[in-house]
Amino acid sequence: MPEFIQLIPPQDALARWFEALGLPDLSHEELETIHSLNRVTAEDVIAQEPLPAFHRTNVDGYAVRAADTHGASESLPVYLRIVGEVPMGDAPRFQVSLGEAALIHTGGMLPEGADAVVMLEQTQTSRMDEIEVYKAVGHGENVLFKGEDVEVGQMVVPAGVRLRPEEIGGLLALGITRVKIRPLPRVGIISSGDEVIPPHHVPKPGQVRDINSYTLASLVEKVGGTPQFLGIIPDSPDILEERLAYALRNNDMVLITAGSSASTRDFTASVIARMGKPGVLVHGVNIKPGKPTILAVCDGKPVIGMPGNPVSALVIAHLFVQPMVEFLSGLRLGRPVPxxxxxxxxxxxxxxxxxxxxxxxxxxxxxxxxxxxxxxxxxxxxxxxxxxxxxxxxxxxxxxxxxxxxxxxxxxx
Amino acid sequence: MPEFIQLIPPQDALARWFEALGLPDLSHEELETIHSLNRVTAEDVIAQEPLPAFHRTNVDGYAVRAADTHGASESLPVYLRIVGEVPMGDAPRFQVSLGEAALIHTGGMLPEGADAVVMLEQTQTSRMDEIEVYKAVGHGENVLFKGEDVEVGQMVVPAGVRLRPEEIGGLLALGITRVKIRPLPRVGIISSGDEVIPPHHVPKPGQVRDINSYTLASLVEKVGGTPQFLGIIPDSPDILEERLAYALRNNDMVLITAGSSASTRDFTASVIARMGKPGVLVHGVNIKPGKPTILAVCDGKPVIGMPGNPVSALVIAHLFVQPMVEFLSGLRLGRPVPxxxxxxxxxxxxxxxxxxxxxxxxxxxxxxxxxxxxxxxxxxxxxxxxxxxxxxxxxxxxxxxxxxxxxxxxxxx
Missing domain, CATH: 2.40.340.10 (MoeA, C-terminal, domain IV)
Incomplete structure (x- = not known):
């Protein structure tokens, strides 16, 4: 009886599948950054502006010249003259000179002349226009200098990264409101089996509802692809050949959940083998569940024949389909998997x-x-x-x- | 100077916030199951059909009466007469009687009379219509009996669960093509600060772009809510009061990223306090970053005042906004966090x-x-x-x- 000639360890099978891919598609599209969540960057993103855009404080306090506070302590405070209050969202219209200080709020722009900020709780107003400073500050203390977070020309997000809220926020902060991303790979899904019917039909004796199409489509969507339903086909090599050829013309990758009997698996592998070079790379993986998995590349497009058993199909999808869809989506710098x-x-x-x-x-x-x-x-x-x-x-x-x-x-x- | 009267540990703060909520909204909507990915079930889902719907085999082999194979071995095989082949997707038109066997493929329906399946590799065809069986099988071996996976009346998915591809597949297998789910909670987002401008504007000296609205909206969407942008407002108690009142009328929860200066934080808390009972529950959390967080419930609706600092805002969003949005989305049976x-x-x-x-x-x-x-x-x-x-x-x-x-x-x- 026909059995698997050679069962290949899953990691080797995956490596063989990836190695047989040709050059990846390098096309890209441009999207508004606010709509690019979960999309993958097509190129390194470079800052055109510094961040912060101006010297800024990150506390509430008084902008001062650090040298003026030298030696200040609880017992021997330094006295500084208040010359104004920095408005939020605007540049201060005054300077801070020797012996002077200006009230400033978190996020406020440092006035010219000042180079540090004393925190409010380390000061006390002694007279209307004078404060006592109880603690010395060093140059730059409580200040973010212009460009200290991001410099002009700095690469802020590399190509091949899936954008999270964190990256989107960073891009918007720099005024990068459009971003070049990779197109979503189209993944065709063919379900096969004489006994398989659509889920909204009522099964007759011997029939079962197709669920793999939907579970696999959901997974493809989650990992960054666009699923394309190609319907349910009977156990027929001719029909599979015609449907698979159509699927390959219109998609970047094709999943087939094959009927689970040995004969169906065999003709599935032969049909895939005829679809393009190099053809079937792996037929049988040393894994449970999922042994009858077929991995192929047909003229640059990955094809996978998966067991019809829904548990096996989902396990195989997690191990093989997910990394391949992620790769086709342009992902190159994946994060560790929790x-x-x-x-x-x-x-x-x-x-x-x-x-x-x-x-x-x-x-x-x-x-x-x-x-x-x-x-x-x-x-x-x-x-x-x-x-x-x-x-x-x-x-x-x-x-x-x-x-x-x-x-x-x-x-x- | 005004400081936090009492800093509350984050876990206690979260507990206090949840305790102050009133009765949760119990409304629901109905969706097609194939479109319900990531939605939360509004009621227990009960199977109306058994699964499998008929006695089925999960191997390729011969359907037999188990008793007939008693004592079979390599050296002393049992001989059985082949009475037919079970068609895929249809009921067999024959029975298996004493001394008989029928060829059957994975997923095929067990013929009447048979109660087990011998695997193909444990048989050999001895004559045209006869097989040798080399191994005894017990009653039910290699068979899934009708209702063995799911029985009629069994609760298959409880209320309060977020649907994954796995659950969607299971529901479809049972012919459950529509499902009652909870509406997505609407989460209003107000960004405040005199210095804050929309991301597509070019900042003048002292101004910074709003990014919290977008990072928080992305997060809300990911954890199961619908974000509603309510714009950027200046540091004004009156404008905040008007915008917050509007936000509460149109949403199930409101996030405010407050200006980060002490005075702004203070009026934010007072404005929230006027919006409904019980008002502000927590003002200041013993955490870094994120200390100035305000937690409130206003007439049954949660409100959170978050630091304007984008890193603090996102950390606080992960710790406080995420569990609250999940709760409002109806999630009750969360999975452990990897x-x-x-x-x-x-x-x-x-x-x-x-x-x-x-x-x-x-x-x-x-x-x-x-x-x-x-x-x-x-x-x-x-x-x-x-x-x-x-x-x-x-x-x-x-x-x-x-x-x-x-x-x-x-x-x-």
Whole structure:
């Protein structure tokens, strides 16, 4: 009977898939910065203005010449003459000269002549136009100098970064109101199987509703792609060939959830192989669930054949589809992936040499967390709906004992 | 000079804010399930159908009566007569009787009479219409019985859960194509300060661009609310009062980024206090950055006065705005928050009794990660744009030493 000739470790399979890609698409589009949340920068962004744009204080107090406060203390205060109050949002119309001070509020512009700010609580008004200063300040104390945060010409956000609220705020502060970003990759999704019907239909005996199209589309959207539904097709090589050719013409990547029987998997691989060079790179990954995964590149476009089993399909999507969509979206400087440390609640066994992913529920336990494996039969659909995340059993382990620490990889919310 | 009368620990401040809320809004809307990603369920969802809907196999093999395979082994196989092949997506038109077997593919419907499936690799075709079975199977082996995943009447998704691709898939599998979800809370955002101008304007000396409105709006959107921009207002109690009254009429919650000077903060608190009962609950939190935070509830609606400093505003938004928006969005069963364990790269000092949040960069180091604190002056805008996350120094610590483990809370992507 047909079986997988060679099962490849997941990390090697992923590497092989990436290596076979051609040159990445370098096109870009321009968007208003305020609408660019989660988009990926297409080029390094360079500051055209300094930040702050003027010498500014970050406290409430008095702008002074630092040298004037030399030696000031509680017992021997320095007396300075008040020459004015700095207006917010405007340049002061006066200077601070020897022996003088000006009232200034957080964010206010330092008057000419001043080079430091004494905090309000370290002063006291002694007369109408005079303060006592109880503490000496150094040059630049409580002041942000012009360009100290960002200098003109400084690269503020590199190419290949997904924009968070933090970056968007920074760009707007510099007056960068438009930004060049990479187009969203289009990801075609084909669902196959004689038994598969749309979710709003009522299944007859032997039929099941298509859910992979929707779970995969949601995931593609979350990780930075535009999903394109290409419908449900029967288990037919001819129809798959026609649909896949159409999908490749109109998308940057194609996902196929294949029927799960061995014969369907086999013709899926043959059809993909005919679609372009170099064709099928991996047929069978040493992983559970998800062994029958097919990875291919057809004339520069990645294609993945995924198990029809919804749990397997989602696990494979997290491990293979997500990094590929992120790469196609232009992401080059990814951030470390947060996880959660927990203690395993029961022993779990695993076959040595294979990488296992086990869905777990995470439960608060004292100061930490317990990870409780969800045991399930293959093809159970509600398994992942009750899981908070996945734990990985490395290929060199034959299992993990209760009480051992595990890292929980979260299913994306 | 006016200072904070009592600084409250952040956890207590948050608890006080939540306690002062009245009864939560219980309204709901109905959406197509495929469009409900990230929305929060308004009621428990109950299965009206079983899953699977029929006895199904999860392997390729032969449907048999388990009793017939009793004692089968490599050396002493059992012989069974093939009576047919189960079609995919349809009910088999035959039964399996004593001494019989039927070819069946993964996902196929078990024929009447059969109660188990022998895997293909544990059989061999001996004659045209006969197989040898090399391994005994028990009742139900390789079979998912009708209703074994989900039973009719079972609660499949509880109220108060944010829907992930996993839940959406599960609902669709059950034919639940519409779902009752909670409306998105509307969150009004007021930015104040005489020196603040819109980001597309060119600042004159002393002016700075408004960025808090946009960073906060992005965050509100990510955590499940609908932001409403209410513009930039000058440092005037009268204008704030009028704008806040308008904001409260049209929103479920209001954020104000107040000017950062002591006088502005004071009138902000007095204006909020006049807007409804119980009014200001917290004025000053024992945290850095973010000390001047004001928490209030005005006639059932939460109001927060946040520091104008963009770094402080975002830290406070992560700690206070996010949980409140999530609560107003109906979220009741939150998932544990993933973080990342790292080793601190340098010593950092902290004032005992105060909770400190320090932005860090996370760097791969051997098998683990190093967290490198980003030291910054107050009012530096690009601090968070270069940070991967925040680390917390608990109030009972006077700092953390280099090499100690820390948990990095990620800034939401």
């Amino acid at each position: 996880s959660l440390s927990a203690r395993l609640s029961v022993n779990i066994a695993s076959q040595a040499g294979r990488e296992d992913y086990i869905p777990v529920r995470v439960i608060r336990e004292g100061n930490g967390y317990a990870a409780e494996p969800i045991f399930y039969k293959s093809n159970f659909i509600f398994t992942l709906a009750s899981a908070d995340g996945l734990i990985r059993i490395p290929p060199d382990a034959t299992g993990i004992s209760a009480g051992e620490p595990v890292e929980v990889l979260f299913l994306r919310n | 973080s990342l364990s790292a080793r601190l790269s340098v010593n950092i000092a902290s004032q005992a009794g105060r909770e400190d949040y320090i932005p860090v960069r996370v760097i791969r180091e051997g098998n683990g990660y190093a967290a490198e604190p980003i030291f910054y002056k107050s009012n530096f805008i690009f601090t968070l744009a270069s940070a991967d996350g925040l680390i917390r120094i608990p109030p009972d610590a006077t700092g953390i030493s280099a090499g100690e483990p820390v948990e990095v809370l990620f800034l939401r992507n």
